[in-house]
Amino acid sequence: MGSERLDFAEFYHRSRDDCLRAVLVSVGDQDVAQELVAEAFARACASWRTVSGHPAPAAWVVRTALNTNVSWWRRRRREVLVADPGAIADLPTARGAADSTFDPRIKAALMRLPARQRQVVALRLLLDLDTRRTADTLGISPNTVMAHMAQALAALRHDLTPERQQESPS
Amino acid sequence: MNDQELAIAVQESVRSAHLNIPAEQIMHRGRAIRARRRIGALAGGLTAVAVALVLASGLGAGQQGTGRARTAVAAAWTVREAANGTVTIDAPQNTNPAGLQQALRADGVNAIVRVMPSQSCDYATTSDAPPAVQRAVLTVLPQTMTVRIDGETFRLREAVYIIHPDAMPRGSALFLAFVDRGGPNLMTPVGAHRRLPPGLNPYVPGFKPLNPVVLNNDTVPACVPSASVRLTK
Numbered sequence: 001m002g003s004e005r006l007d008f009a010e011f012y013h014r015s016r017d018d019c020l021r022a023v024l025v026s027v028g029d030q031d032v033a034q035e036l037v038a039e040a041f042a043r044a045c046a047s048w049r050t051v052s053g054h055p056a057p058a059a060w061v062v063r064t065a066l067n068t069n070v071s072w073w074r075r076r077r078r079e080v081l082v083a084d085p086g087a088i089a090d091l092p093t094a095r096g097a098a099d100s101t102f103d104p105r106i107k108a109a110l111m112r113l114p115a116r117q118r119q120v121v122a123l124r125l126l127l128d129l130d131t132r133r134t135a136d137t138l139g140i141s142p143n144t145v146m147a148h149m150a151q152a153l154a155a156l157r158h159d160l161t162p163e164r165q166q167e168s169p170s
Numbered sequence: 171m172n173d174q175e176l177a178i179a180v181q182e183s184v185r186s187a188h189l190n191i192p193a194e195q196i197m198h199r200g201r202a203i204r205a206r207r208r209i210g211a212l213a214g215g216l217t218a219v220a221v222a223l224v225l226a227s228g229l230g231a232g233q234q235g236t237g238r239a240r241t242a243v244a245a246a247w248t249v250r251e252a253a254n255g256t257v258t259i260d261a262p263q264n265t266n267p268a269g270l271q272q273a274l275r276a277d278g279v280n281a282i283v284r285v286m287p288s289q290s291c292d293y294a295t296t297s298d299a300p301p302a303v304q305r306a307v308l309t310v311l312p313q314t315m316t317v318r319i320d321g322e323t324f325r326l327r328e329a330v331y332i333i334h335p336d337a338m339p340r341g342s343a344l345f346l347a348f349v350d351r352g353g354p355n356l357m358t359p360v361g362a363h364r365r366l367p368p369g370l371n372p373y374v375p376g377f378k379p380l381n382p383v384v385l386n387n388d389t390v391p392a393c394v395p396s397a398s399v400r401l402t403k
Contacts, residue, residue, distance in 0.1 A: 008200075025184060
Protein backbone atom coordinates (compact mmCIF):
# COMPACT_ATOMS: atom_id res chain seq x y z
CA MET A 1 0.00 0.00 0.00
CA GLY A 2 2.83 2.38 0.94
CA SER A 3 4.79 1.76 -2.26
CA GLU A 4 1.55 2.10 -4.20
CA ARG A 5 1.07 5.56 -2.71
CA LEU A 6 4.65 6.49 -3.57
CA ASP A 7 4.20 5.19 -7.11
CA PHE A 8 1.10 7.24 -7.61
CA ALA A 9 2.62 10.37 -6.05
CA GLU A 10 5.62 10.06 -8.33
CA PHE A 11 3.40 9.58 -11.38
CA TYR A 12 1.31 12.57 -10.35
CA HIS A 13 4.29 14.87 -9.92
CA ARG A 14 5.80 13.69 -13.18
CA SER A 15 2.77 14.01 -15.43
CA ARG A 16 0.33 16.46 -13.86
CA ASP A 17 1.46 19.48 -15.87
CA ASP A 18 1.50 17.59 -19.17
CA CYS A 19 -2.00 16.26 -18.50
CA LEU A 20 -3.25 19.69 -17.53
CA ARG A 21 -1.82 21.25 -20.70
CA ALA A 22 -3.31 18.53 -22.88
CA VAL A 23 -6.75 18.98 -21.33
CA LEU A 24 -6.38 22.76 -21.42
CA VAL A 25 -5.75 22.64 -25.16
CA SER A 26 -8.86 20.46 -25.52
CA VAL A 27 -11.30 22.42 -23.36
CA GLY A 28 -9.81 25.91 -23.56
CA ASP A 29 -10.61 26.94 -19.98
CA GLN A 30 -7.97 26.86 -17.27
CA ASP A 31 -10.34 26.41 -14.32
CA VAL A 32 -12.34 23.66 -15.98
CA ALA A 33 -9.15 21.93 -17.11
CA GLN A 34 -7.78 21.99 -13.55
CA GLU A 35 -10.95 20.50 -12.10
CA LEU A 36 -11.14 17.82 -14.76
CA VAL A 37 -7.52 16.80 -14.41
CA ALA A 38 -7.69 16.76 -10.60
CA GLU A 39 -10.79 14.54 -10.74
CA ALA A 40 -9.17 12.27 -13.31
CA PHE A 41 -6.04 11.90 -11.18
CA ALA A 42 -8.20 11.10 -8.14
CA ARG A 43 -9.93 8.36 -10.13
CA ALA A 44 -6.55 7.12 -11.28
CA CYS A 45 -5.49 7.00 -7.64
CA ALA A 46 -8.65 5.09 -6.71
CA SER A 47 -7.90 2.52 -9.42
CA TRP A 48 -4.14 2.77 -9.32
CA ARG A 49 -3.51 -0.97 -9.56
CA THR A 50 -5.29 -1.01 -12.90
CA VAL A 51 -4.11 2.35 -14.17
CA SER A 52 -0.46 1.71 -13.30
CA GLY A 53 -0.58 -1.30 -15.64
CA HIS A 54 -1.92 0.83 -18.49
CA PRO A 55 0.57 1.31 -21.34
CA ALA A 56 0.14 5.12 -21.08
CA PRO A 57 -1.27 6.14 -17.68
CA ALA A 58 -1.09 9.84 -18.56
CA ALA A 59 -3.25 9.18 -21.62
CA TRP A 60 -5.70 7.34 -19.34
CA VAL A 61 -5.88 10.44 -17.14
CA VAL A 62 -6.45 12.77 -20.10
CA ARG A 63 -9.07 10.46 -21.60
CA THR A 64 -10.84 10.25 -18.22
CA ALA A 65 -10.73 14.03 -17.85
CA LEU A 66 -12.25 14.50 -21.30
CA ASN A 67 -14.96 11.91 -20.60
CA THR A 68 -15.70 13.65 -17.31
CA ASN A 69 -16.05 16.91 -19.18
CA VAL A 70 -18.68 15.35 -21.44
CA SER A 71 -20.42 13.86 -18.42
CA TRP A 72 -20.49 17.20 -16.57
CA TRP A 73 -21.72 18.93 -19.68
CA ARG A 74 -24.56 16.42 -20.02
CA ARG A 75 -25.57 17.04 -16.42
CA ARG A 76 -25.49 20.80 -16.80
CA ARG A 77 -27.18 20.84 -20.19
CA ARG A 78 -26.15 24.42 -20.53
CA GLU A 79 -24.60 25.29 -23.80
CA VAL A 80 -23.29 28.72 -24.61
CA LEU A 81 -23.33 29.42 -28.30
CA VAL A 82 -20.65 31.76 -29.51
CA ALA A 83 -20.70 33.16 -33.01
CA ASP A 84 -16.94 33.46 -33.30
CA PRO A 85 -14.94 31.38 -30.81
CA GLY A 86 -11.84 33.25 -31.81
CA ALA A 87 -13.36 36.47 -30.57
CA ILE A 88 -13.34 35.12 -27.02
CA ALA A 89 -9.60 35.31 -26.89
CA ASP A 90 -9.64 38.99 -27.76
CA LEU A 91 -11.97 39.86 -24.92
CA PRO A 92 -10.57 40.79 -21.51
CA THR A 93 -11.21 37.69 -19.39
CA ALA A 94 -13.08 37.94 -16.14
CA ARG A 95 -10.77 35.40 -14.56
CA GLY A 96 -7.75 37.48 -15.38
CA ALA A 97 -4.62 35.67 -14.39
CA ALA A 98 -6.23 32.24 -14.58
CA ASP A 99 -6.48 32.31 -18.37
CA SER A 100 -3.27 34.19 -18.95
CA THR A 101 -1.52 30.80 -18.93
CA PHE A 102 -2.86 30.12 -22.42
CA ASP A 103 -1.55 32.25 -25.29
CA PRO A 104 -4.76 33.95 -26.53
CA ARG A 105 -3.82 33.88 -30.21
CA ILE A 106 -3.09 30.17 -30.24
CA LYS A 107 -6.05 29.48 -27.98
CA ALA A 108 -8.32 31.22 -30.48
CA ALA A 109 -6.89 29.18 -33.33
CA LEU A 110 -7.26 25.94 -31.39
CA MET A 111 -10.81 26.72 -30.32
CA ARG A 112 -11.77 27.09 -33.97
CA LEU A 113 -10.81 23.45 -34.54
CA PRO A 114 -13.39 20.69 -34.08
CA ALA A 115 -13.17 19.03 -30.65
CA ARG A 116 -11.77 15.78 -32.02
CA GLN A 117 -8.97 17.59 -33.83
CA ARG A 118 -8.08 19.46 -30.63
CA GLN A 119 -7.94 16.17 -28.76
CA VAL A 120 -5.61 14.69 -31.36
CA VAL A 121 -3.40 17.78 -31.19
CA ALA A 122 -3.37 17.59 -27.40
CA LEU A 123 -2.36 13.94 -27.25
CA ARG A 124 0.17 14.10 -30.09
CA LEU A 125 1.84 17.38 -29.20
CA LEU A 126 1.39 17.78 -25.45
CA LEU A 127 1.59 14.15 -24.30
CA ASP A 128 3.91 13.18 -27.16
CA LEU A 129 1.90 10.04 -27.94
CA ASP A 130 2.48 8.29 -31.24
CA THR A 131 -0.31 7.80 -33.77
CA ARG A 132 -1.22 4.29 -32.62
CA ARG A 133 -1.39 5.20 -28.92
CA THR A 134 -3.43 8.31 -29.75
CA ALA A 135 -5.80 6.17 -31.78
CA ASP A 136 -6.14 3.66 -28.92
CA THR A 137 -6.79 6.42 -26.41
CA LEU A 138 -9.47 8.11 -28.47
CA GLY A 139 -10.98 4.89 -29.79
CA ILE A 140 -10.46 5.81 -33.44
CA SER A 141 -8.31 4.39 -36.22
CA PRO A 142 -4.69 5.48 -36.79
CA ASN A 143 -5.65 6.72 -40.25
CA THR A 144 -8.29 8.96 -38.70
CA VAL A 145 -5.73 10.29 -36.24
CA MET A 146 -3.37 11.15 -39.10
CA ALA A 147 -6.17 12.82 -41.05
CA HIS A 148 -7.26 14.86 -38.02
CA MET A 149 -3.68 15.88 -37.31
CA ALA A 150 -3.04 16.97 -40.89
CA GLN A 151 -6.27 18.99 -41.00
CA ALA A 152 -5.57 20.55 -37.61
CA LEU A 153 -2.06 21.59 -38.58
CA ALA A 154 -3.29 23.04 -41.85
CA ALA A 155 -5.96 25.06 -40.07
CA LEU A 156 -3.52 26.25 -37.40
CA ARG A 157 -0.98 27.21 -40.04
CA HIS A 158 -3.62 29.19 -41.87
CA ASP A 159 -4.70 30.97 -38.70
CA LEU A 160 -1.29 31.64 -37.23
CA THR A 161 0.72 32.55 -40.30
CA PRO A 162 0.68 36.28 -41.02
CA GLU A 163 -1.37 37.13 -44.11
CA ARG A 164 1.59 38.58 -45.98
CA GLN A 165 3.44 35.31 -45.61
CA GLN A 166 0.40 33.35 -46.80
CA GLU A 167 0.15 35.41 -49.96
CA SER A 168 3.79 35.16 -50.94
CA PRO A 169 4.85 31.79 -52.37
CA SER A 170 7.30 30.04 -50.05
CA MET B 171 5.48 28.02 -40.58
CA ASN B 172 6.32 24.33 -40.79
CA ASP B 173 4.87 21.49 -38.70
CA GLN B 174 7.74 21.60 -36.22
CA GLU B 175 7.30 25.32 -35.62
CA LEU B 176 3.57 24.86 -35.21
CA ALA B 177 4.08 22.09 -32.68
CA ILE B 178 6.48 24.23 -30.71
CA ALA B 179 4.08 27.18 -30.83
CA VAL B 180 1.24 25.07 -29.43
CA GLN B 181 3.46 23.61 -26.71
CA GLU B 182 4.77 27.02 -25.75
CA SER B 183 1.27 28.49 -25.65
CA VAL B 184 0.43 26.47 -22.53
CA ARG B 185 3.92 26.16 -21.09
CA SER B 186 3.08 28.36 -18.11
CA ALA B 187 0.07 26.22 -17.07
CA HIS B 188 0.78 24.23 -13.92
CA LEU B 189 -1.38 22.03 -11.76
CA ASN B 190 -0.59 23.11 -8.22
CA ILE B 191 -2.96 20.85 -6.30
CA PRO B 192 -0.97 18.88 -3.70
CA ALA B 193 -0.68 15.14 -4.27
CA GLU B 194 -2.11 14.52 -0.79
CA GLN B 195 -5.32 16.27 -1.73
CA ILE B 196 -5.67 14.17 -4.89
CA MET B 197 -4.95 10.97 -2.96
CA HIS B 198 -7.47 11.95 -0.29
CA ARG B 199 -10.11 12.30 -2.97
CA GLY B 200 -8.96 9.04 -4.53
CA ARG B 201 -9.38 7.25 -1.19
CA ALA B 202 -12.87 8.69 -0.86
CA ILE B 203 -13.79 7.41 -4.33
CA ARG B 204 -12.41 3.97 -3.51
CA ALA B 205 -14.14 3.90 -0.14
CA ARG B 206 -17.44 4.91 -1.68
CA ARG B 207 -17.25 1.98 -4.08
CA ARG B 208 -16.83 -0.29 -1.09
CA ILE B 209 -19.60 1.51 0.77
CA GLY B 210 -21.93 0.77 -2.14
CA ALA B 211 -21.16 -2.92 -1.86
CA LEU B 212 -21.34 -2.73 1.94
CA ALA B 213 -24.71 -0.98 1.86
CA GLY B 214 -26.21 -3.69 -0.31
CA GLY B 215 -24.67 -6.27 1.98
CA LEU B 216 -26.09 -4.62 5.11
CA THR B 217 -29.59 -4.54 3.64
CA ALA B 218 -29.37 -8.16 2.71
CA VAL B 219 -28.04 -9.05 6.15
CA ALA B 220 -30.77 -7.07 7.92
CA VAL B 221 -33.51 -8.76 5.95
CA ALA B 222 -31.91 -12.15 6.36
CA LEU B 223 -31.64 -11.71 10.13
CA VAL B 224 -35.25 -10.72 10.50
CA LEU B 225 -36.53 -13.51 8.32
CA ALA B 226 -34.29 -15.98 10.07
CA SER B 227 -35.51 -14.88 13.51
CA GLY B 228 -39.10 -15.18 12.31
CA LEU B 229 -38.41 -18.63 11.03
CA GLY B 230 -36.77 -19.57 14.32
CA ALA B 231 -39.76 -18.37 16.28
CA GLY B 232 -42.04 -20.28 13.98
CA GLN B 233 -40.10 -23.43 14.60
CA GLN B 234 -40.62 -22.93 18.32
CA GLY B 235 -44.33 -23.00 17.71
CA THR B 236 -45.14 -19.39 18.50
CA GLY B 237 -46.34 -18.80 14.95
CA ARG B 238 -45.10 -15.21 15.13
CA ALA B 239 -44.51 -13.77 11.67
CA ARG B 240 -42.27 -10.80 11.07
CA THR B 241 -41.96 -8.50 8.15
CA ALA B 242 -38.97 -6.36 7.31
CA VAL B 243 -39.20 -3.36 5.08
CA ALA B 244 -35.81 -2.47 3.73
CA ALA B 245 -36.10 -0.65 0.48
CA ALA B 246 -33.59 0.94 -1.85
CA TRP B 247 -30.70 3.03 -0.66
CA THR B 248 -29.88 6.59 -1.52
CA VAL B 249 -26.24 7.57 -1.37
CA ARG B 250 -25.40 11.22 -0.94
CA GLU B 251 -22.14 12.99 -0.54
CA ALA B 252 -22.01 16.05 1.67
CA ALA B 253 -19.88 19.08 0.93
CA ASN B 254 -17.35 17.95 3.55
CA GLY B 255 -16.80 14.70 1.66
CA THR B 256 -18.71 12.41 3.99
CA VAL B 257 -21.16 9.94 2.56
CA THR B 258 -24.65 9.38 3.89
CA ILE B 259 -26.67 6.35 2.97
CA ASP B 260 -30.32 7.01 3.57
CA ALA B 261 -33.14 4.47 3.37
CA PRO B 262 -35.76 3.48 2.60
CA GLN B 263 -36.73 5.17 -0.59
CA ASN B 264 -39.82 3.28 -1.54
CA THR B 265 -41.20 4.38 -4.84
CA ASN B 266 -44.20 2.07 -4.86
CA PRO B 267 -46.45 2.77 -1.86
CA ALA B 268 -49.34 0.80 -3.32
CA GLY B 269 -47.08 -2.18 -3.79
CA LEU B 270 -45.79 -1.83 -0.25
CA GLN B 271 -49.31 -1.78 1.18
CA GLN B 272 -50.24 -4.84 -0.83
CA ALA B 273 -47.09 -6.68 0.25
CA LEU B 274 -47.67 -5.86 3.91
CA ARG B 275 -51.29 -6.98 3.79
CA ALA B 276 -50.21 -10.19 2.12
CA ASP B 277 -47.91 -10.69 5.09
CA GLY B 278 -50.79 -10.28 7.49
CA VAL B 279 -50.18 -6.65 8.41
CA ASN B 280 -53.28 -4.48 8.16
CA ALA B 281 -51.34 -1.61 6.64
CA ILE B 282 -52.41 1.75 5.27
CA VAL B 283 -49.75 3.41 3.13
CA ARG B 284 -50.24 6.98 1.97
CA VAL B 285 -48.10 9.58 0.20
CA MET B 286 -48.16 13.26 0.91
CA PRO B 287 -47.55 15.27 -2.27
CA SER B 288 -45.28 17.56 -0.27
CA GLN B 289 -44.85 18.71 3.28
CA SER B 290 -47.91 20.90 2.88
CA CYS B 291 -50.10 18.85 5.19
CA ASP B 292 -49.93 16.68 8.27
CA TYR B 293 -51.78 13.47 8.91
CA ALA B 294 -53.83 14.01 12.05
CA THR B 295 -53.51 10.62 13.69
CA THR B 296 -55.97 11.10 16.52
CA SER B 297 -56.47 7.41 17.13
CA ASP B 298 -52.92 6.32 17.91
CA ALA B 299 -52.61 3.10 19.86
CA PRO B 300 -50.97 3.38 23.30
CA PRO B 301 -47.14 3.59 23.43
CA ALA B 302 -46.86 0.06 24.77
CA VAL B 303 -48.64 -1.24 21.68
CA GLN B 304 -46.43 0.87 19.41
CA ARG B 305 -43.34 -0.63 21.01
CA ALA B 306 -44.69 -4.16 20.77
CA VAL B 307 -45.62 -3.86 17.13
CA LEU B 308 -42.70 -1.89 15.80
CA THR B 309 -39.01 -2.44 16.17
CA VAL B 310 -36.76 0.10 14.48
CA LEU B 311 -33.24 -1.11 14.01
CA PRO B 312 -30.47 1.34 14.93
CA GLN B 313 -30.69 4.10 12.41
CA THR B 314 -27.15 5.34 12.43
CA MET B 315 -23.85 3.63 12.37
CA THR B 316 -20.32 4.74 11.74
CA VAL B 317 -18.07 2.85 9.39
CA ARG B 318 -14.36 3.46 8.96
CA ILE B 319 -12.75 2.50 5.68
CA ASP B 320 -9.18 3.38 4.76
CA GLY B 321 -9.06 5.92 7.56
CA GLU B 322 -12.19 7.70 6.35
CA THR B 323 -15.22 7.83 8.61
CA PHE B 324 -18.63 7.38 7.06
CA ARG B 325 -21.87 7.87 8.91
CA LEU B 326 -24.62 5.65 7.61
CA ARG B 327 -28.28 6.18 8.22
CA GLU B 328 -30.82 3.53 7.55
CA ALA B 329 -34.35 2.69 8.56
CA VAL B 330 -35.30 -0.95 8.76
CA TYR B 331 -38.66 -1.50 10.40
CA ILE B 332 -39.54 -4.83 11.90
CA ILE B 333 -43.28 -5.25 12.28
CA HIS B 334 -44.84 -7.81 14.57
CA PRO B 335 -48.40 -8.36 13.29
CA ASP B 336 -49.28 -10.69 16.16
CA ALA B 337 -48.83 -7.81 18.59
CA MET B 338 -51.38 -5.68 16.76
CA PRO B 339 -54.69 -5.44 18.63
CA ARG B 340 -57.78 -6.66 16.81
CA GLY B 341 -59.12 -3.98 14.44
CA SER B 342 -55.93 -1.91 14.55
CA ALA B 343 -53.94 -0.80 11.53
CA LEU B 344 -50.41 0.20 10.78
CA PHE B 345 -50.17 3.61 9.16
CA LEU B 346 -47.15 4.38 6.99
CA ALA B 347 -46.86 7.83 5.45
CA PHE B 348 -44.32 9.06 2.96
CA VAL B 349 -43.49 12.56 1.86
CA ASP B 350 -42.94 12.90 -1.84
CA ARG B 351 -39.62 14.63 -2.03
CA GLY B 352 -39.12 14.26 -5.75
CA GLY B 353 -38.74 16.96 -8.35
CA PRO B 354 -37.27 20.37 -7.80
CA ASN B 355 -37.07 19.99 -4.02
CA LEU B 356 -34.06 17.79 -4.55
CA MET B 357 -32.30 20.13 -6.91
CA THR B 358 -28.77 20.63 -5.74
CA PRO B 359 -27.13 24.02 -5.84
CA VAL B 360 -25.19 24.88 -8.94
CA GLY B 361 -21.79 23.23 -8.77
CA ALA B 362 -22.82 20.68 -6.16
CA HIS B 363 -23.03 18.01 -8.84
CA ARG B 364 -19.29 18.14 -9.09
CA ARG B 365 -19.01 16.72 -5.61
CA LEU B 366 -21.34 13.85 -6.33
CA PRO B 367 -19.77 10.52 -7.14
CA PRO B 368 -19.95 9.49 -10.77
CA GLY B 369 -23.07 7.67 -11.81
CA LEU B 370 -25.28 9.15 -9.13
CA ASN B 371 -28.22 11.23 -10.20
CA PRO B 372 -28.98 14.03 -7.72
CA TYR B 373 -32.48 14.42 -9.11
CA VAL B 374 -33.79 11.00 -8.17
CA PRO B 375 -37.36 11.33 -6.98
CA GLY B 376 -38.32 9.38 -3.92
CA PHE B 377 -40.54 9.15 -0.88
CA LYS B 378 -39.21 10.02 2.52
CA PRO B 379 -40.80 7.79 5.14
CA LEU B 380 -42.33 9.24 8.27
CA ASN B 381 -42.35 7.14 11.42
CA PRO B 382 -44.88 4.31 11.21
CA VAL B 383 -47.78 4.54 13.65
CA VAL B 384 -50.15 1.88 14.93
CA LEU B 385 -53.76 3.12 14.85
CA ASN B 386 -56.61 1.83 16.99
CA ASN B 387 -58.73 1.40 13.88
CA ASP B 388 -58.24 1.39 10.14
CA THR B 389 -59.73 4.81 9.49
CA VAL B 390 -57.40 6.71 7.18
CA PRO B 391 -56.23 9.85 8.99
CA ALA B 392 -57.18 13.13 7.40
CA CYS B 393 -54.49 15.21 5.77
CA VAL B 394 -54.75 18.69 7.28
CA PRO B 395 -52.77 21.68 6.08
CA SER B 396 -49.61 22.15 8.04
CA ALA B 397 -49.03 25.29 10.11
CA SER B 398 -46.88 26.95 7.48
CA VAL B 399 -49.55 26.49 4.83
CA ARG B 400 -52.28 27.86 7.04
CA LEU B 401 -50.18 30.94 7.76
CA THR B 402 -49.84 31.77 4.11
CA LYS B 403 -53.56 31.53 3.44
